Structures are given as C-alpha cells and as structure tokens.
Amino acid sequence: MTLYDVVIVGAGPGGVACAIKASEKGLKYLVLEKGKSLFQGIIDSYPRGKRVYPTIPKSEPGPFPIEDLMPDSNNDPVEEYLIKIETCVRKHRIRVNLNEEFLDIKREQGEFNVITRQSRYRTRNIVLAFGSNIPVELGVYGEAKTVARKLDNPAEHIGAPTLVLGGGNAAADVAATLSKAKRAADDHTPVYWGHKKEHFKVDKEVARDLGEEILLGGNIKILPAVVPKIGEVDKDGVERLLVQTQNVQLGQGVELQQGMSFPMKHVIACIGTQGPSPLFDRLSIQQITCTEGICKIGKEGARLILLRPPYQTSIRGIYAVGGAISPAYIEIEEQGSFKERKHSNLIFTAVRDAVEAVEHIAASSDQ
Ligand SMILES: Cc1cc2nc3c(=O)[nH]c(=O)nc-3n(C[C@H](O)[C@H](O)[C@H](O)COP(=O)(O)OP(=O)(O)OC[C@H]3O[C@@H](n4cnc5c(N)ncnc54)[C@H](O)[C@@H]3O)c2cc1C
Numbered sequence: 001m002t003l004y005d006v007v008i009v010g011a012g013p014g015g016v017a018c019a020i021k022a023s024e025k026g027l028k029y030l031v032l033e034k035g036k037s038l039f040q041g042i043i044d045s046y047p048r049g050k051r052v053y054p055t056i057p058k059s060e061p062g063p064f065p066i067e068d069l070m071p072d073s074n075n076d077p078v079e080e081y082l083i084k085i086e087t088c089v090r091k092h093r094i095r096v097n098l099n100e101e102f103l104d105i106k107r108e109q110g111e112f113n114v115i116t117r118q119s120r121y122r123t124r125n126i127v128l129a130f131g132s133n134i135p136v137e138l139g140v141y142g143e144a145k146t147v148a149r150k151l152d153n154p155a156e157h158i159g160a161p162t163l164v165l166g167g168g169n170a171a172a173d174v175a176a177t178l179s180k181a182k183r184a185a186d187d188h189t190p191v192y193w194g195h196k197k198e199h200f201k202v203d204k205e206v207a208r209d210l211g212e213e214i215l216l217g218g219n220i221k222i223l224p225a226v227v228p229k230i231g232e233v234d235k236d237g238v239e240r241l242l243v244q245t246q247n248v249q250l251g252q253g254v255e256l257q258q259g260m261s262f263p264m265k266h267v268i269a270c271i272g273t274q275g276p277s278p279l280f281d282r283l284s285i286q287q288i289t290c291t292e293g294i295c296k297i298g299k300e301g302a303r304l305i306l307l308r309p310p311y312q313t314s315i316r317g318i319y320a321v322g323g324a325i326s327p328a329y330i331e332i333e334e335q336g337s338f339k340e341r342k343h344s345n346l347i348f349t350a351v352r353d354a355v356e357a358v359e360h361i362a363a364s365s366d367q
Contacts, residue, residue, distance in 0.1 A: 004028050004123040006361055007114045009102040011038040011094075014129035014322030014350035016085070017066050019094045021355050025362035030123075031094060032116055034101035038094065039085055041131045041323070042078065044150070051075040057344045064348060065355045068092070071347060102130065105283055105318070112317065117146070125317045125361045129354065132323035132345060133273040138165075144231035144239035147267045150174065154181035156265070160189055163243070163262045165228065166270035167195035172202045174268055176210045179218035190219045192260075194226035194243060228269075229259065239264040276324050277303040286314035288330050288338070297328035297342050304340070308332045310356035319357040322350030 008018045011033035022029035037043055046052070052071040056062040064070035068088035071081050097116075105126060106113040114121045135149055147165075151174045164175045175193040182189065193200075200222075202210070214220055223245060230242040246258040280287055286306045290298035298304045307329050311319045326345035330338050343349060 001122050002028070003111065004030055004121060005365055006125040006127060006358065007032065007112075007121050007123040008127045008129055009114070010041070010129040010131055010322075010324075011035075011096050011098075012041045012129060012131050012322065012350065013039070013069055013347045014131075014324075014354045015127070016089065016094060017069055017351040017354035018127045018129060018321070018358050019096070020066055020068070020088075020092050021358035022361075023092060023094075025358065027358070027362055027365070029095065030121060031096040032100045032102050032114070032121075033096055033098050036098055038089055038096060038098075039082060041133060043082070045133065046078045049077045049079070052078050052081045052347070054348070055344075055346050056348045057346065059342075060348070060352070062348075065352050069347065069351050107315075124365065126319070127354065127357055127361075128276075128313075128318065128320040128324055129322050129350070130276065130279075130324055132275055132326055134276045134279055135269075136271045136274050138228045138231070138241075138269055138271070140228045140231045140241065142231040144233055144241070144264055146239070147241065147264055147269045149269060151177060151268055154178050155185075158182060158185045158187045158189075160266045161192065161262070162189075162266045162268065163192045163194060163241070163260075164268050164270065165194050165226070165243075166272070167197055167200045167202075168270070168272070169202050169206045170272075171195070171268075171270035172200070172206045172210050174270055175220055176206075176213040176218070178268075179213050179220050183216070183218055188219055190221045192221050192223055192262075194223035194245075196225065196227050198224045200224070231264065241267050277305075280305055280313075280320075283318075284315070285318065285320070295328070295340050297340055305329045306332055306338075310360050311353050312357070312360070319361070321353035321357055325353070 005027035006029045008015045008031045011031050015031050019031050053075050054071040101117045104115040112123050164171050175191050179191045227244045229244050232240055234240050240261045241264050242259050242261045244259045248256040250256055287303040290300055290302045305325055306314050311321050313320050323345050326343045328342050331341045
C-alpha cells in the first residue's frame with residue numbers, strides 16, 4: 001500500500017491549497033473529499049449569486065498566498081469563483097478522491113492509517129481541512145449509517161415513500177419541495193416529515209410554503225417525536241433505517257415500542273451541522289474548554305483546539321487548518337504557555353494556514 005507524505009482531509013480552499021503546496025514541494029499527497037466536487041463545502045453553503053470577497057484580515061500582512069485560489073477583486077459571484085477554481089484544479093492536476101468520507105485515524109508504528117468509508121491510506125502526516133460544518137450524526141446503532149443530507153435529485157424519490165428528518169427550515173423546505181415534485185409526477189406516495197422533538201420550529205415564510213403545499217394536495221405526513229434507532233442491512237442487502245414512532249411505558253421496565261423502517265436511500269436527514277469539536281475529541285486531539293478569564297474570543301463553554309505553530313495539533317504529524325479551527329484556537333507558545341488566537345473563517349486564512357502547515361511538513365521530512 002502506498003505510503004503518502006501527507007493525506008489531506010477536505011477539498012475546500014484549505015485542502016486544495018495544501019495539495020498545490022504539497023505538489024510544489026514534491027511531496028506524495030492525496031486529498032479525500034466526501035462531496036462529489038472540489039469546494040463542496042462552498043457549493044453547499046453559499047447562496048446562488050453570492051459575491052465572494054477576497055478579504056484579508058487587517059492584522060495579516062497579505063498578499064494572498066496562492067493567487068490561483070484568490071477570489072477576484074471585483075467580488076465576482078460564487079459561480080464565477082468556482083469556474084476559476086476548476087481552471088486552477090486542472091492546472092495543478094490536484095490528486096483527489098471524491099465521494100470519500102473520512103472517518104477515523106489509527107496510529108501504527110510511527111505512521112498513520114486514515115480510515116474512510118471505503119478504504120484506508122498509509123501516511124506520515126495528515127492535514128485536517130474539513131471546515132467548520134460537520135454534519136450532526138444520526139446517532140444510530142448498527143452498520144448502516146449513510147443517509148443523504150440534502151435533496152439532490154427529487155426524481156430519485158418518485159414512486160417511493162420518503163422520510164425527511166429534522167425539525168427546522170431545511171427539513172421543511174425539503175419536505176415541501178419533494179412533495180411538489182411528487183405531485184407534478186402524479187405520484188401519491190407520502191413524504192414523512194419526522195422530528196425527534198414534539199414541536200417543529202420553522203420561520204413564517206417556510207411554514208406558509210409548506211401549508212400551501214399541503215392545501216394543494218401534497219401528501220405530507222407529520223411525525224413528531226420520531227427517534228432514529230438502528231441502521232441495519234436487511235436480508236436482501238438493503239440498508240434500512242429503523243425509527244421509533246411510539247414508546248409506551250407498560251411499567252416494571254417494559255416498553256411497547258412502535259417503529260417504521262425506510263430504505264436508507266429514501267431518508268434525507270436535515271439535522272444540522274456542528275463545529276468539529278466532537279470529531280477532534282473522537283480523534284483524541286486536545287482541546288481546552290473556555291472559562292471566564294481564559295478566553296476572550298471563544299464563548300464560555302466552547303472547546304478550542306490546542307495548536308503548536310504552524311497549526312500542528314497535540315498529535316505530532318496531524319495538522320488542522322482553515323474553518324476547522326475558527327473562530328479561535330489556543331496556541332502553545334515555545335515556552336509552553338498558552339495564548340488564545342483569533343482565527344477568522346475566511347478563504348485567505350484557510351489558504352495561508354495550509355501553505356504554512358505543508359511547508360512545515362516538507363521541512364520536517366527533509367530532516
Ligand atoms: C455563506 C458564506 C459566505 C462566505 N463568504 C465568504 C467570502 O466572501 N470571502 C471569504 O473569504 N470567506 C467567506 N466565507 C468563509 C469561507 O467560505 C471559509 O472560510 C472557507 O470555505 C474555509 O475553507 P476550508 O477549506 O477550511 O473549509 P470548507 O470550505 O468548509 O471545506 C471543507 C471541505 O471538507 C469536506 N469535508 C468535510 N468533512 C469531511 C469528511 N469527513 N471527509 C472528507 N471531506 C470532508 C467538505 O465537503 C468541504 O468540501 C463564507 C462562508 C459562508 C458560509
């Protein structure tokens with residue numbers, strides 16, 4: 001199995017900058033991106049037509065460390081920025097595995113094993129460039145865990161009952177859009193909209209659109225207090241999600257449970273995102289909990305990652321850059337003291353961090 005100098009997790013501005021720098025330094029590298037495109041994080045989170053600013057924080061000297069990744073100074077819309085990125089990716093022949101979700105790291109005899117949903121990779125160093133929007137996990141038992149996080153193609157759900165999970169605007173919007181697509185196709189199969197709490201929480205405009213869809217004949221069935229329980233593979237090899245729809249206490253520890261099971265390919269979980277802190281915990285990367293007096297930028301109770309310059313985590317050989325370490329981190333200074341550092345979540349900072357981290361990796365591997 002190939003031994004990489006560096007495996008880069010995430011193909012946003014930070015990950016792509018790492019790849020460009022690694023290639024320039026002659027390092028053997030691979031980028032792993034869970035989405036189907038490079039810059040998937042930006043594709044998913046920027047509204048259509050949003051102008052992209054090449055902001056450099058006042059405290060930073062600039063210029064933009066890799067010009068090919070710099071948003072245009074005319075603040076062009078995101079669609080044009082993504083075209084520029086495509087050209088940049090072709091020019092630098094970025095080696096990336098798309099649709100490959102990073103799951104875990106194992107340390108073995110002075111090197112790392114990076115584990116993804118499909119495979120594992122040997123590497124000397126890792127750069128975590130997975131941004132700040134880590135999906136909240138479904139939290140189910142069992143081997144089947146992969147569900148869609150957004151509605152990519154409504155046509156894939158025509159003719160099949162679909163479960164949309166989540167109690168907020170994103171889930172309501174997906175339920176209404178899907179129902180509309182089913183109506184247009186004269187498909188009467190239901191859209192189940194489930195939430196683990198009793199009450200759903202959506203904005204007025206979203207509620208109005210959803211109400212209109214129901215009045216127009218949309219077959220939306222609302223399931224409050226639905227709890228995802230088990231992700232299983234059935235006897236035909238189909239991945240299914242079992243959700244509990246009712247739980248009645250019969251006394252003396254006995255419960256009457258009712259549930260429904262959906263093929264995972266017809267489940268869309270709009271259950272939000274969280275910062276990467278739980279993931280850092282799972283990887284045993286050290287963080288500090290902010291308390292009054294310690295942090296000025298981080299809110300009380302927030303967990304800030306501990307980093308040694310340049311962006312090396314508490315585990316030697318693992319670096320964290322970009323959105324993943326925003327809005328602040330704790331720097332371990334040379335004398336061993338700690339200092340809270342502000343870290344703006346910007347394309348510039350992700351690219352700058354990446355360049356510094358990979359330069360450090362290259363210098364360390366020369367020794
Ligand atoms: C609406 C909006 C507008 C913004 N506007 C601007 C702007 O105008 N100018 C500016 O400078 N900044 C802007 N930002 C901030 C900027 O987009 C971020 O700072 C930047 O994208 C961070 O880059 P990154 O590479 O660290 O993370 P991301 O861009 O989030 O990239 C992370 C990548 O990692 C992938 N990933 C995540 N988890 C995994 C996993 N487990 N396995 C494999 N891959 C994974 C994601 O799919 C994603 O492609 C904006 C942000 C938002 C949300």
